[in-house]
Amino acid sequence: MASAPDEFGGHISTELRINERIRVPEVRLVGPNGETVGIVPTDQALKLAQEADLDLVEIAPMGKPPVCKLMDYGKFKYENAQKARESRRNQTNVIIKEMKLRPKIDQHDYETKKGHVVRFLKAGDKVKITIMFRGREQHRPELGFRLLQKLAEDVQELGFVESSPKQDGRNMIMVLGPHKKKAEAKAEVKAAKQEAAAERDAEKAAEHAERTATQPSTQRKQKRANEALDPDIDL
Numbered sequence: 001m002a003s004a005p006d007e008f009g010g011h012i013s014t015e016l017r018i019n020e021r022i023r024v025p026e027v028r029l030v031g032p033n034g035e036t037v038g039i040v041p042t043d044q045a046l047k048l049a050q051e052a053d054l055d056l057v058e059i060a061p062m063g064k065p066p067v068c069k070l071m072d073y074g075k076f077k078y079e080n081a082q083k084a085r086e087s088r089r090n091q092t093n094v095i096i097k098e099m100k101l102r103p104k105i106d107q108h109d110y111e112t113k114k115g116h117v118v119r120f121l122k123a124g125d126k127v128k129i130t131i132m133f134r135g136r137e138q139h140r141p142e143l144g145f146r147l148l149q150k151l152a153e154d155v156q157e158l159g160f161v162e163s164s165p166k167q168d169g170r171n172m173i174m175v176l177g178p179h180k181k182k183a184e185a186k187a188e189v190k191a192a193k194q195e196a197a198a199e200r201d202a203e204k205a206a207e208h209a210e211r212t213a214t215q216p217s218t219q220r221k222q223k224r225a226n227e228a229l230d231p232d233i234d235l
Contacts, residue, residue: 017058018073019046027058027068039065096175098128101151103143114154121158121178131172144172152176 022042029037029045032054040048042056049056049070057076060067097120099113120127129151131144148165155176162177 016073017061018055019049022046022056022058022066022068024066026065027056028063028065030059030067030069032070042068045070096126096128098130100130100132101147103131103133103137103140103147105147114151117151117155117176118158121155121176122180124178124180126162126178127159127176129174129176133170133172138170141167141172148172148174 163175
């Protein structure tokens, strides 16, 4: 039976027994406000629960005797579900992107690869940088080390070296971590999108106002043209 720490230092089972499902002869009873009542017969504890319009809930079944608490079990389950949802909402999934480079990479390719690393770090993701050695390059690990150092320096405003360069067979690996957490990065992207949308709305409003301002003048010109063609027309 799975369990989790409870407020009394014990464990709350994920399959709690309540009321008549508690079949032990006596329990260590805890009141609704956390106060210790003491060891009482289970029948008496059930009677106290009924009188208080509460449930008798076994919160530490491994205790001797088991620990039970008087509580509103429906409310307890609801609050636990709310906490679980909040925890899942606040949980950040750590994603590790990977970028592979050659120790003798040319400048153009380096700038392209660096651009990807910058994008990953801005998004709040970690980046695993792998330098791949081939043939005689394996005897020149300093080439990979210098390249990793250069990359770390080039993106230091966005990330930091979380795992220093180390040799792994034919490869050399370094991990960069973002300064900003995933949630912060998402919030910034969302704010930027909202700002861009607000700017577009403002531009549309300005264009509409300009068209509205010029419309009466256009209508007056059309009216004069119609009168010139047929002076008897009552406009």
